[in-house]
Amino acid sequence: MHMIKKLKRTIVFILKIALFASLFGIFFGIFGINNPWLFNFSRTTGVTMVTFVVLGIALMSVYGGYAVGSQKSRPIVHSMALATVITDLVTHLQLSIMNTSEKNNDHFVYETPHLLLLVMVLQVLVIIFFAYFGNYVYFSIEPPxxxxxxxxxxxxxxxxxxxxxxxxxxxxxxxxxxxxxxxxxxxxxxxxxxxxxxxxxxxxxxxxxxxxxxxxxxxxxFEMIDVVSQGAKYVTLDDKSMVMHMAKDLTFEQRVIKRLMDLSISIVALILTSPIMLACAIAIKAEDGGKVFYKQKRLTKYGRVFEVYKFRTMKEENSIHKSVTADDDRITRVGRVLRKFRVDELPQLLNILKGDMTVVGPRPEMLENVEKYTDALPEFEYRLRVKAGLTGLAQISGKYNTSPKDKLVMDLIYIENYSIWQDLKLIFQTFTVFLKASESTEAFGVEExxxxxxxxxxxxxxxxxxxxxxxxxxxxxx
CATH class of the missing domain: 3.40.50 (Rossmann fold)
Known part of the structure; x- marks a missing residue:
């Protein structure tokens, strides 16, 4: 049994190295055709290659990496492809900057974007092969x-x-x-x-x-004792082993940095997504001529009530405030598309600018749901210790129909393990929501x-x- 486990680890390690080497080789092999200096040993070559390796490894760690044996093949493809595409974009931008010189371009030129697209297509094909082949090999050795x-x-x-x-x-x-x-x-x-x-x-x-x-x-x-242990650490009082849990709250420095992040990210995101938001507004208006935006009262830090902004995805005459169910006839045709890809939540960037919300935090719940959930789960009010967020652990790992208790656990784990680095990781991981749109937007149904x-x-x-x-x-x- 020990030999089998050791063999599995060795095979997975070899596959990881082979996959990363393939991604590296595709990028520099293709771009090296027009940039022969990439094949020479120089400081410029070294900086470019180190950027690809360090950024690639870091992003793969953020997105879960090559997790054969513990993840299905499709999520592995999603996470690896997303990490690789971002790595390609940054490294290609650096490549274009380095080619701005007297010998190459006298001004900045975003070079050969068609080659970048070819590189990404080939890399995704390689990732798909390694994901499915890796899981096939792993489970051929390891029975359930x-x-x-x-x-x-x-x-x-x-x-x-x-x-x-x-x-x-x-x-x-x-x-x-x-x-x-x-x-x-x-x-x-x-x-x-x-x-x-x-x-x-x-x-x-x-x-x-x-x-x-x-x-x-x-x-x-998870139960509450497990949530508390997430934020606890081992200490010794003299020679007595103890578990210490300190009451959590953001320090002044953390609040300042988080607010600055909120302002900068929301402003940049509003600029970048403005064409998408304009298209959404036109589509909503064209379908039934109703209002484009929808406002609803939600709760944020310390139970303060605010109005959240969303694109309208339901029929305008329907004023019933309740969670969406499977085959809900209140949702418009345009609304189904917006909800599937979570685009309906983009106007919440305005709530972040106003200070009602933050980029990363627990989802702002409807007032009716908060009362209902708190009656069943008194611990639900603990999530109001921080501002409501546009994205977060529960929004990324959960679905629309994830149980209130499971969402609560995810929110409390986020609070107990809060750090600026965790916020940055969750912001990057938010992009995976769009790749698993059909799963993450499942409505409430009947449990087996x-x-x-x-x-x-x-x-x-x-x-x-x-x-x-x-x-x-x-x-x-x-």
């Missing part, structure tokens, strides 16, 4: 992990099992059991990976202790329900025992 799901109810199973089933190459659900079942420890013992979902905190702690003792992989959903079916579990257990016996006969047992 044998998993058990431990939960408290069939309704809870309906929330977690569909998520696990999306990763069939990584996980194979062998057994499903209630946390208080008599055989729960036996089920854990014969599984590789344990999913704990909606298990009461005390019982969850006991089960995690047992999983740790048995060296099992563990997944469990799974039952604790004893007959089904007996069949799964029988199949498990047959497989174990076959492995032992073949000499591959643990």
């Amino acid at each position: 992990e044998r998993c058990c799901v431990i939960s408290s109810s069939s309704q809870s199973l309906g929330h977690i099992i569909p998520k696990i089933l999306r990763f069939k190459k990584q996980y194979e659900i062998d057994e499903i059991v209630r946390y208080d079942a008599q055989n729960v420890l036996d089920v854990i013992s014969r599984s590789d990976t344990i999913f704990l979902y909606d298990v009461p905190t005390k019982e969850r702690t006991d089960l995690i202790d047992f999983c740790y003792q048995k060296q099992k992989n563990i997944y469990y959903n 329900v799974f039952d604790f079916d004893e007959d089904r579990e007996k069949k799964r257990r029988a199949a498990f025992e047959e497989r174990e016996a076959a492995q032992e006969e073949a000499g591959h047992g643990d």
Whole structure:
């Protein structure tokens, strides 16, 4: 087993090196045709190549990188392609600047953009190949992990099992059991990976202790104690080990830098997106002749009410304020396109300029939703410790139909781990939302329900025992 894990790491490392070398070779190989100095050892060549390597590695780290084995192939393609395109644009701009000299161009010229487009197309094709080939090789070596799901109810199973089933190459659900079942420890013992979902905190702690003792992989959903631990650190009082959690708030310097970032980013973004916003306004007006913008009261820091600006995506006569559902007939045809690509939220850049919102922060919720969510989750009000944001961890990692609790957890994790660097990472990661538009804008629907079916579990257990016996006969047992 140890040799297999070591082999996987080695293969993934080799594939990473081969992929990056291919991207590097395509860029400098093609641009070197018109710029032969790139093939010579010089300070200029070194600076250009170092820019590509350092920026490429940094952006790939921000976007998740070549995560074969843990991510599906399509998200890997999205993240790697986005990181590579930005790296290409910056390095090509630097290349054009360096060619502004007496020997080449006496003034700045953005050189050969058609070659840049060719480079990007070839690189994306290479990324697609490495993403799918890498996952194919990885899962040819590594069989799915044998998993058990431990939960408290069939309704809870309906929330977690569909998520696990999306990763069939990584996980194979062998057994499903209630946390208080008599055989729960036996089920854990014969599984590789344990999913704990909606298990009461005390019982969850006991089960995690047992999983740790048995060296099992563990997944469990966040509770408030887990959110608090995100912002905690290890300290010693004399010789006593303790966990310290300090109450979080932005320092004066952080507030100043964040506000300056908000102003500069929103001004630049308004200028760059003005053609898109003009096209949106024309399309909305042309469809039904109604108002272009829509204002709605939302909550921001400390519960202050403000009016958020959005492009109107619903029929103007519909004044019902409630979350969008699947096949919602209130949405216009233009509105569906705007919502799919999150373009309807661009006018919120004006809210950022006014100071009502920030670029990165929790999503501003409707007043009706805040009251409803707080009744069910009293911790929901904790997210009002910071300004509402245009983008954030919940907006990037979640969807429209992500549960309020999961969104809350993401918002609180952002607050507990706040830093300027984290804001910059989330701003860059926001671009991935446009690449997964169809997934991130799914509306609220009905969750699947799974039952604790004893007959089904007996069949799964029988199949498990047959497989174990076959492995032992073949000499591959643990």
